[in-house]
Amino acid sequence: MNKILILIITLFSINHADAITLKESINKALSSSDQAKVIQESRKYSDAEAQKVDAFTKPRVDTSVKYYELGTTAEDSIFMATPDRQMTTGLTASQLLWAGERIKESRALKKNLISLAQLEESSMKRDLVKYVSNAFIAVLYQQARINVLKDRVKQRTDELGDATDLFEAGMVTNLDVREAKLQLHVAEDELSSGESQFHTALVDFNLVIGESGEQTENLLTPEGLLVRPYYLNEKLTKLEALYNKKEQLDIKKAKAAVKISEKSLNLAKDEVKPAVLLVAGTEYGGEEFDDMDASWNIGAQLTWNFYDGGTIDAGIASARARKKSREASLNQADKAISGTLNKLKTEVASLNKRTKLQEETLSLSNGNYEDARGLYLNGTMTLTRLGDFNLLYAEARFNLLQLYYLENIISIEVGSLIGEE
Numbered sequence: 001m002n003k004i005l006i007l008i009i010t011l012f013s014i015n016h017a018d019a020i021t022l023k024e025s026i027n028k029a030l031s032s033s034d035q036a037k038v039i040q041e042s043r044k045y046s047d048a049e050a051q052k053v054d055a056f057t058k059p060r061v062d063t064s065v066k067y068y069e070l071g072t073t074a075e076d077s078i079f080m081a082t083p084d085r086q087m088t089t090g091l092t093a094s095q096l097l098w099a100g101e102r103i104k105e106s107r108a109l110k111k112n113l114i115s116l117a118q119l120e121e122s123s124m125k126r127d128l129v130k131y132v133s134n135a136f137i138a139v140l141y142q143q144a145r146i147n148v149l150k151d152r153v154k155q156r157t158d159e160l161g162d163a164t165d166l167f168e169a170g171m172v173t174n175l176d177v178r179e180a181k182l183q184l185h186v187a188e189d190e191l192s193s194g195e196s197q198f199h200t201a202l203v204d205f206n207l208v209i210g211e212s213g214e215q216t217e218n219l220l221t222p223e224g225l226l227v228r229p230y231y232l233n234e235k236l237t238k239l240e241a242l243y244n245k246k247e248q249l250d251i252k253k254a255k256a257a258v259k260i261s262e263k264s265l266n267l268a269k270d271e272v273k274p275a276v277l278l279v280a281g282t283e284y285g286g287e288e289f290d291d292m293d294a295s296w297n298i299g300a301q302l303t304w305n306f307y308d309g310g311t312i313d314a315g316i317a318s319a320r321a322r323k324k325s326r327e328a329s330l331n332q333a334d335k336a337i338s339g340t341l342n343k344l345k346t347e348v349a350s351l352n353k354r355t356k357l358q359e360e361t362l363s364l365s366n367g368n369y370e371d372a373r374g375l376y377l378n379g380t381m382t383l384t385r386l387g388d389f390n391l392l393y394a395e396a397r398f399n400l401l402q403l404y405y406l407e408n409i410i411s412i413e414v415g416s417l418i419g420e421e
Contacts, residue, residue, distance in 0.1 A: 033210030100273035134388030
């Protein structure tokens with residue numbers, strides 16, 4: 001077993017030149033990537049929109065400056081001079097005193113909107129972490145595949161050397177040499193394809209963390225090994241606990257949206273109620289700068305919109321429909337998390353069994369290949385049969401890589417659902 005673990009680590013290792021850890025990658029993406037800027041500005045926008053909701057409940061001050069040149073067709077009066085111009089400047093202040101429940105509901109709605117903005121920010125950061133983690137693991141996976149492909153080229157090169165030696169000794173025909181060269185060419189072609197896939201994954205990783213993908217020599221490379229993820233079962237347990245408490249992030253977002261729709265509906269209904277305002281104003285005006293009079297006023301104002309063409313009724317209907325839609329979305333989110341949790345448990349259990357089986361298969365296929373090569377050198381096995389053992393050994397390694405990769409993707413998905421950043 002120690003031999004196979006050493007083999008796995010050797011095959012899955014990655015070059016550490018210009019390496020960056022997963023934690024460093026996530027921090028970099030959250031601090032300086034373009035997506036991080038999108039998240040920051042989206043939060044500012046949402047907070048600014050929330051401030052508008054209760055703005056009508058706060059004091060309002062308006063000012064005006066007017067200048068008019070006056071004229072009339074009426075005959076001049078000897079008793080009263082007709083002014084030639086009018087200059088006025090004024091200041092009006094008002095404060096809403098009562099408007100049904102609109103003042104209370106609007107302030108509650110603002111708090112809910114800010115709360116939802118916080119949840120949405122956390123959700124967007126969580127998604128960014130997920131993208132970075134997936135891209136990070138994809139590079140480790142492609143690098144591990146390259147290491148296997150490089151090892152296959154070395155094996156095929158050694159097999160060509162064996163076939164050449166046996167041909168020169170008269171133990172095999174030139175057919176074996178040609179076959180070995182063909183298999184080497186196939187292995188080299190697969191390695192070239194693997195290197196291209198690795199480069200693509202590396203560029204994608206650099207882009208998601210905010211780096212430029214233009215210069216190949218400046219690309220950052222994920223550091224580490226493609227190994228089985230830690231604490232996957234514990235993460236599933238934590239996710240299930242969050243779901244049972246209805247504290248999972250997507251469910252919390254959907255619940256916050258329902259609360260907002262409830263407050264919006266209450267506000268829409270209260271639009272039919274009158275509003276009472278305290279109003280005060282002052283004005284200073286006249287025909288000449290040195291001959292201007294001041295006036296002021298203070299009092300209460302009652303406004304009541306009896307009919308507005310159906311705007312209020314339409315607003316109520318719209319708010320009610322939005323509320324029902326968001327309630328349905330909440331139920332949908334709850335069911336989605338429940339179903340995902342169920343599927344993830346089954347997938348994790350299945351992958352655990354398959355991985356243990358595949359690790360044993362890798363050990364067996366490695367031993368078979370080494371024995372088969374020895375038999376070929378002794379002249380008791382054909383090169384074609386040796387190639388079959390080589391292929392089985394390669395398939396075992398690739399299958400194990402795939403299982404490790406899938407487990408890591410599931411671990412990232414579970415962490416994302418938990419809300420890890």
